[in-house]
Amino acid sequence: MRRLNRICHYYGVELQFICCSATIANPLELAEKLTGMPMELIDNDGSPKGTKHFILWNPPYIDEEKSYRRSPTTEAQYLMAKLIERHIQTITFTRARVIAELIYRYVRDLLKEKAPELVDSIRAYRGGYLPAERREIEKLLFSGQLLGVTSTTALELGIDVGALDACLIVGFPGTIASLWQQSGRAGRKSEDSLTVFIAYNDPVEQYLMRHPEYLFGQSPENAVIDPGNVYVLAEHLRCAAHELPLSEEDADIFGELTLPLLDVLCEHGDLTQIGDKWYWASTAYPASESDLRVISNDTYTIMDISRGNLVLGSVDAVNGFAMVYPEAIYMHEAETYLVRDLDLEQKIAYVEPIDADYYTQPWFEETIFITEQKKAKEWNGSQVYLGEVRVTRKTVGFVRMRFYTMENLGSERLDLPEQNLETIALWVIPPEELLDRLKYEKSGKPYEGLEGVKNVLASVLPHYAMADRQSIRGKVQQLDNEQIAIFLYDAYPGGLGFANKGYELLEKIIEHAQKIISECECADGCPSCVRQTDAMMWGGIDPDKESAAFILEEMIVM
Ligand SMILES: [Zn+2]
Structure with a gap:
């Protein structure tokens, strides 16, 4: 703008x-x-509106003692198949690409038995599909030719597919605003519509199931934008220079980082300075290279070797080694492909169709380096910091999981280069004395406790920062001075302002986390309190609920 x-x-x-x-x-x-x-x-x-039925759907217990519940994807696939059988046009939103593909596959399987004529009336939709394929699906949905679609948030904003009858939301999308946005996909003019929000067994979602007033009583969150994100700004400046030569006055429009960034872009060969103006100096068309949704411009192309290297789609590097790595199963429109080879130079993943009865999940190893501390404060004896960090993440292996049963079919090690993410983090160092008391007086486990605290904080923070769950990651790590810190960082290059929000609102976030653990009725930790994780870490620590509860309570009252 x-x-x-x-x-x-x-x-x-x-x-x-x-x-x-x-x-x-x-x-x-x-x-x-x-x-x-x-x-x-x-x-x-x-505007005229029909009645909106909003159902909160908590999957039943499989094991009440351990607080294990049936998977929300299982619930979603049955609900979606039932709705489609009744010719009710339905959209199912998931938080992850793999889940959108899985539900699509399972619903097709169910329809094959119950209503085979409807199998081809549903599709999957997500980022990483080719634009032409996405436009085709949008058109079919809009015209009513498609009865259903399973989608990631790629369909949430800005794309007009008309109104549908029902919306299934698999997992809280991170913010109340997103929840209403997704729910808004259902409901034509004055007709009734249905939204079913199916909860995961994770801290925030179980909290929402216990406290529905939080969803309906609260005004939605504040939207956070950070127009100063260096990566976003650099892309905009490249485009702006292509549109019209830039001058010093443009710093009034683009902010104080403008001039330093112009120097960097000159060094990089994108711009040249002539007199007091900066001109676009490259033959490339900058706007076609930048994607406003995905800041990382490091993209892997996925090619099918069985069809003469036909391009199937793409995946950005932030997701790169999470979705494609040698021997990974890559899912696309319910087809399973085996990743045969990964060309790291050309950034191409070569895949081949394979009839697999399993999918794969990667294991990661991760280290955080503090590059610059920006802010510091003390809160009840805890040290709290905000600053720039470099996160190096390595995909070190993967596990094969059987479809439906989730049976573990064995894991393998991988040797891939590490990926660096320069971003913004906040880190909290609880008082040493507190951890000592936990260890010596309560016979608790400091590391395991902090791991649990980190898991709960990482699922609560997105809620306050208006981010989705995948946008914020956490890690417990020992610093050079041997203090143990809980890190929470933005999973985007340059950060998007989420850690900053966390730094500001830490007190509230910690109190909310403490409430979640103390309200959870499980005996020794479950996915709806301390056992929630965003990714599988190699040699990960088993979180301890009692120690986590002690740490949070003491942090608040100290
Ligand atoms: Zn629990």
Whole structure:
């Protein structure tokens, strides 16, 4: 928007912006930040609406003592198949690409038995599909030719597929705003619609099942944008220079980082400075290289060797070695492909169709290096920091899991290069004295306790920072001075402001985490309190609930 404004201004046109949002708490503030212009808020909605049925669906216990519940994907696949059988147009949202593919596959299997004529009336949809394939699915949905789609949040925003009858939300999408956005996909004009929110057995979601008033009573969260993210800004400056030569005055539009970044772009050969102006100096078309949703421009192309290296799709490197690595099973529209070879130079994953009855999940190893400490504060004796970090993550192996039964079919080691992520983290160092008391007076386990605290914090923070669960990761790590710190970091290059929010709101987040652990009725930790993790870590520590509860309580009262 800043770029559009700049071009229009140059040609003597002043634009008027009309911004619409159904689901955030701070529309005025966000719109002003996005456009850099004063705005007026209109916030009453007089459009006709049918009744919206909203169901909170908590999968039943398999083992009540251990607090194990049936998988939300199992619930989703039965619900979706039932709805499709009744010709009710349904969209199923999942948080992960693999889950969208899995549910798609399972629903097709169910339909083959019950209503074989409807098998081809559903599709899967996610980022990483080719644009043409995505446009085709959107069109079929819009025209009503498709009865159902399983999708990641790729379909949540900005894409018009018309209104459907029912929406299944598999797992809390991280924010109340996203939840309403997804739910808003169901409901045509004045007709009734159905939304079913199916919970995972994780801390925040079980909390929401116990406290539905939190969903319905609260106003949605504040949207966070960080127009100063260096990576995003650099991409915009490249595009802006291509549109019109840049000058020093443009720092008023793009902020204080503009001039230093222009130097970097000159060094890189993208721009040249002539007089007091900066010109685009490359033959490439910068806008086609930047994707506003995915900041990392490190992308792997996926090619099918059985069909003359036909391009199937792509995956960005933040997800790269999580989805494609040698011998991984890559899923695309319910087909399973085996990754035969990974060309690290050309960034190509060569795959081949294979009739596999399993899928694969990677194991990671991870180290965090603090590159620059930016802020520090003390809270009840705990040290809290915010700063720049480098996270090196390595995919060190994978495990094969059988479809449906999730039976472990064995794991293998891998030797892949590490991937670096320069990002923003917050880290908390609880008082040493507290951990000593835990160890010597309570015979507790400090490391295992901190691991549990980290897991709960990493699932609570997205809620406060308006991020999805995958955008924030955590790690417990010993520092050079032997103190043990809990790190929470943004899973995007340059950070998107989530850790900053966590630093600001730490007190609230820790209190919320403490409430989750103390309310959980399990005996010794379950996925809805301390056992929730975003990824499998090689040699990971088994979290201890009692120690985690002690640490959080003491941190609050100290
Ligand atoms: Zn529990």
